[in-house]
Amino acid sequence: MPTSRKNCFDLARRELVTVRDLIRFAVSVFNDEKLFFGHGSADAFDEAAYLVLHTLKLSPDKLEPFLDARLISIERDAVLDVIERRVKERVPAAYLTNEAWLGEYKFYVDQRVIVPRSFIAELLREDLSPWVVDPEAVESALDLCTGSGCLAILAALTFPHAVVDAVDLSLDALDVARRNIADYALTDRVAPIHSNMFEALADRRYDLILSNPPYVTAKSMSALPQEYLREPEMALASGVDGLDHVRTILREAPRHLNDGGLLVVEVGFNREGVEAAFPDLPLTWGETSAGDGVVFLLNREELMSAA
Helix, strand or coil: CCCCHHHHHHHHHHHCCEHHHHHHHHHHHHHHCCCCCCCCCCCHHHHHHHHHHHHCCCCCCCCHHHCCCECCHHHHHHHHHHHHHHHHHCCCHHHHHCCEEECCEEECCCCCCCCCCCCHHHHHHCCCCCCCCCHHHCCEEEEECCCCCHHHHHHHHHCCCCEEEEEECCHHHHHHHHHHHHHCCCCCCEEEEECCCCHHHCCCCEEEEEECCCCECHHHHCCCCHHHHCCCHHHCECCCCCCHHHHHHHHHHHHHEEEEEEEEEECCCCHHHHHHHCCCCCCEECCECCECCCEEEEEHHHHHHHC
16 A cells, blocks of 8 residues: 555545445555544444445445445545545544444434443343333433433333433533434433533432443543544543542432332443442443443442442
């Protein structure tokens, strides 16, 4: 590959012809530039295929039929523009396409919100079983630190009789959440609320509280790849040990949970730190594709007994 990035892309605009050409080129450039993939794609090939297909308005799960399709110059230039932005700006692909996926569900995103990647979504896919016995009995839920509103929306879809509050400190994030809530026609059941954690909730109580709060330690923040630094810092950082927000949640959640209510919190890969900080809590760890050290669950009675 030519050493000059500009020359490389100039040649690509003249010589590349097919979808296969563009994906191969993108993989080579991504690997050469040592991009980081952690916002929906596992590696350079997955990200290249996604960006090429999305730009060409093709289904993201139907690559094979189009691999040898020849592109017109306008299509080729559009794809190369996206690939070049990914390399030059080091932004997550989700910000280039303005979409992020949790399972089968798509959400609008931009740089006002963190790119959704919560493992709580996997547990919601199973109706939070066995911790929630009857999904239809859940009548109220809270998504704390809602960001794009994705977990609030998934909660409303999972629990058909639940009214959901979607709380965030960022007004920008709440604007994005409102867009997603409207896209899913849930404005009558999901309410965006501006609040610093629980502060604006007064004495509201819920059957279920979900939270994927900031949980990155100070040491990890200083070593994040550039792609993560394109996300809002307030959605990532949480003090020296990454547990400042978790401490607030554990302290305040009991008075906002109904009897028998359930708390579900994501803490990254920090099970060891959580258990060391809260040795008296009878934590249950949910099994996700990332293992059993990412999401913990407690009911109100367990929180109260520990307190």
